[in-house]
Amino acid sequence: MSTFKLTMQVRTGGFTGPRADPADIERALDDALDLLPLQRVIIGWAPEPGIYKQTAAQLRARGVEVYLWLPVFSEVGVLRSCSPVLDTTGQRAAPYQLDATESFDFYCPTDPDNIQAILSIFDQYFDPTDFDGVFLDKIRYPSFANGAFGCFCPRCQAIFDAAGLSFNGHNWQDFFEIRTKIISDALTTICAGFRAKGLSIGLDVFAPFLTDSVGQDIPTLSTLADFIKPMMYARTNAPAGLPFELDALDQAMNITHDQEEYTNLDFCAKQVAWMKAVCACPVYPGFEVNRIQGVADTDPEYIKGCLTAYKDADGVVASWNLLDMPREHLEALKLAERL
Ligand SMILES: [Zn+2]
Numbered sequence: 237m238s239t240f241k242l243t244m245q246v247r248t249g250g251f252t253g254p255r256a257d258p259a260d261i262e263r264a265l266d267d268a269l270d271l272l273p274l275q276r277v278i279i280g281w282a283p284e285p286g287i288y289k290q291t292a293a294q295l296r297a298r299g300v301e302v303y304l305w306l307p308v309f310s311e312v313g314v315l316r317s318c319s320p321v322l323d324t325t326g327q328r329a330a331p332y333q334l335d336a337t338e339s340f341d342f343y344c345p346t347d348p349d350n351i352q353a354i355l356s357i358f359d360q361y362f363d364p365t366d367f368d369g370v371f372l373d374k375i376r377y378p379s380f381a382n383g384a385f386g387c388f389c390p391r392c393q394a395i396f397d398a399a400g401l402s403f404n405g406h407n408w409q410d411f412f413e414i415r416t417k418i419i420s421d422a423l424t425t426i427c428a429g430f431r432a433k434g435l436s437i438g439l440d441v442f443a444p445f446l447t448d449s450v451g452q453d454i455p456t457l458s459t460l461a462d463f464i465k466p467m468m469y470a471r472t473n474a475p476a477g478l479p480f481e482l483d484a485l486d487q488a489m490n491i492t493h494d495q496e497e498y499t500n501l502d503f504c505a506k507q508v509a510w511m512k513a514v515c516a517c518p519v520y521p522g523f524e525v526n527r528i529q530g531v532a533d534t535d536p537e538y539i540k541g542c543l544t545a546y547k548d549a550d551g552v553v554a555s556w557n558l559l560d561m562p563r564e565h566l567e568a569l570k571l572a573e574r575l
Contacts, residue, residue, distance in 0.1 A: 240575040241275040241551025243465075243520055244268055245305065246291075246558045249282035250337035251314045251357075256559055258287050262294060264558050269298055271566055273573060275551070278371040278438065280305030283315070283361035292366040303371040303438055304362060308426060309343050310374035312353040315361075318343040319350060321378060321387035329382050332475055334531075340475050342378040344387045345422045345451075346395060355429040369436030369462060375423055376442065376450035377415060381475050381484035385449060386415055415451035427460040436462040440522070443468055444507045445498065446481050458515035465522045465553045466511060468542070470499040472524055472532045478504075501545040508549050518550035525569060526560035536568035543568075547575045 246265070249255035261279075268274060277295055279288065279302065288304065295302050312318055320328045321342045332340040343350045358370070377386050386392070395418070396402075401410050427437050439461045441452050458464050469477040478499045486492055497503060504521070511519045523542040524532040546552050554561070554569060 240547070240572055241518070241520065242272055242569070242572050243276040243278060243551065243553040244272075244274050244558055245522070245553060245556045246277060246279040247305075247337075247556065248279060248284065248287050250339075251281065251283060251311055253337040255282040255284055255287075258290055260559060261287065262290060265291070265294060267563075268558060268566060269295075269300070272569055274300050276301040276303060276368075278303045278305045278553070280371070281307060281311075283357075285361070285363060285366070288362065288366040301368040302366065303369040303436070304358075304367045305371045305373060306354055306358065307374040308354050308372050308423075309345050309350065309376065310340055311338070312350070312357060313341060313343055315357050316353040317349075318353055319347045319389065320344065322389045324388050326388070329378055332382055334474055340374075340378070340382060342374075342382060344389050344392060345377065345418055346387070346389075346391050351422050351425055352429075354426060358430070358433075364433045364435060367435060369438060370430050371438040371440065371465075372423070372426070373440040375439060375457070376419060376452055379442075379446070379450050379475065379481055379484060380488040381481055385488065386411070386451075392418075412448045412451070416448075416453040416456075419451040420453050420456045423457060423460055438462060439464045441466050442476060442481070443478060443504070444510060446478075446485070449481075449485060454511060455514045455516070458511075458517045458519075461517045463518045463520050463550070464511070464515055465520050466508065467555070468504045468508065468521045468523050468546075469532070469555070470501065470504055470523070470542075471534050471538060474531045477532075501541050504542075505545040505548075508546055512549060520551045520553045521546045521549055522553035522555040524556065525554040525565050526557045527562055527565065528560055534565065536564050539565055539568040540571050543571045543575060
């Protein structure tokens with residue numbers, strides 16, 4: 237039996253908007269379990285307890301762990317009153333709307349109420365006995381793709397002032413360091429809250445070369461987690477996708493990255509190898525196994541290429557929605573059994 241771990245992501249819907257049909261989820265999971273040696277399923281985040289009761293029973297009967305997928309500094313504002321990130325002019329940053337269920341609106345990570353929001357949402361809408369752990373997504377500032385690169389609300393501005401940082405577009409490194417500490421400190425509190433409920437923790441992070449722009453210190457975050465998943469989305473033209481984020485970064489900074497250089501799988505494999513060397517927990521790179529026309533144009537060869545590229549990782553996460561994965565893509569994932 238291979239020690240290479242295979243995790244599957246399933247998207248049930250957002251906090252509001254359309255939700256996946258529980259019968260479709262059950263059928264898709266049965267098909268995937270019959271085909272693949274899944275160790276873990278990450279599922280979320282429609283607040284519909286019945287879906288997770290059903291999933292927990294189905295997966296635990298087959299020895300598969302279940303993690304609840306949750307957004308931390310995005311989306312929570314639809315269920316709680318949260319203070320948004322403000323740009324340098326004091327305006328609310330415009331959210332990027334991926335689809336009817338996912339808006340990429342962002343909330344300030346220094347506001348204590350925002351830090352508690354996802355814990356209180358969990359308490360109100362979910363049952364800890366249905367899950368082995370939580371998988372925390374959107375643990376970051378908005379990226380340049382949101383047209384903002386941080387929060388400049390009065391509370392954040394006071395933190396910059398106290399550090400003697402007068403942001404003028406030149407001292408990026410000092411600015412980045414303060415922001416990564418803000419995110420790491422917030423996550424320390426949030427992870428402790430979930431641990432107190434008896435839950436394990438998985439973390440969703442950007443590819444290492446993009447983390448400065450969103451405030452993620454991967455080595456520090458890895459000390460809080462049971463596993464960490466870099467989003468190595470080389471074919472995704474949407475937030476967290478490498479081509480998409482590179483484009484946004486280039487436009488904001490008026491520079492030009494060679495897209496091919498940063499999206500080829502040799503480069504991605506080196507990024508993951510670096511993470512494995514510096515992280516305190518297992519590293520499971522995530523790549524797109526779903527196919528969504530115009531957003532994630534993947535094919536079986538890409539999936540096999542990713543598995544080969546990441547064969548020295550601790551495992552992989554088949555991202556980001558089983559319900560959009562063609563059968564031939566799941567069959568391509570069977571290569572994982574031989575790694
Ligand atoms: Zn703020």
